[in-house]
Amino acid sequence: MQGFTDEDFQRLHTYIRKCFGIDLHNKKQLIVSRLSNTVTAEGFNGFHEYVEEILRGQNKELISGMLNKLTTNYTYFLREKEHFDFLQNIILPELEKRHQGDKCLSIWSAGCSSGEEPYTISMYLKEYFARKQGNWDLRILATDISQNILNSAMNPVYGMDSISKLPPAWQSKYFVKKPDGNLTISPDIRNNVIFRPFNLLDTPHWKRPFDLIFCRNVMIYFDQPTKDALVNRFYQVTVPGGWFFIGHSEGLTKQTCPYAYIEPAIYQKK
Known part of the structure; x- marks a missing residue:
């Protein structure tokens, strides 16, 4: 060759x-x-x-x-658990109050890879809202530039090691064992995530602004001007008071970041 x-x-x-x-x-x-x-x-x-x-x-x-x-990076369920603790304890109670009228959350997993992140979010939503009154729309938008990786996310197969950080009860509740010993996602979690191809260099065209955007461990591949422009595009489609999560290995430039810093890797549109 x-x-x-x-x-x-x-x-x-x-x-x-x-x-x-x-x-x-x-x-x-x-x-x-x-x-x-x-x-x-x-x-x-x-x-x-x-x-x-x-x-x-x-x-x-x-x-x-x-x-x-x-x-493609190695990923797994419940990666960077601090984000999900914050989601459960701070963000979901706030969103529940904010959306009592329409009972509809708007969450975007940008750069979703093979699906572990949006499926983890979906589990937290299911757990939190399981005993709440009303019929909540909890569907999550998950996007990636690669159609191949989206296909694998929509028809997922995971090994036991990728779910090891999840609570044992969730492993039993939200996964189905395949004949070869690998796992797939239960239908109620799978059907709660909408997968779409999307290039993060493009202007977002979604119908609703977002209460919460996850874009974790994606911007490590971008140079600074690309990253700054992307963060501004995210900001434009975040509702006032909405949240933005990045990976703990990433950082945003204080002078150019439109979001307010809350704690490591967590930002808010004030």
């Missing part, structure tokens, strides 16, 4: 940053390690032919597969 020249690396990472906001300018070895098998499996003679095909922009499945390979 032909190698990955500096020229092709420059062309590919420039295209990825321009079209998707993902900054890989110093990640040549990561690209090689994660895409070499794809280049071979797809029948290309080397990286040059592969890059040419990507840059033509016609093969959406190939592009989606590339993005999935380059941005």
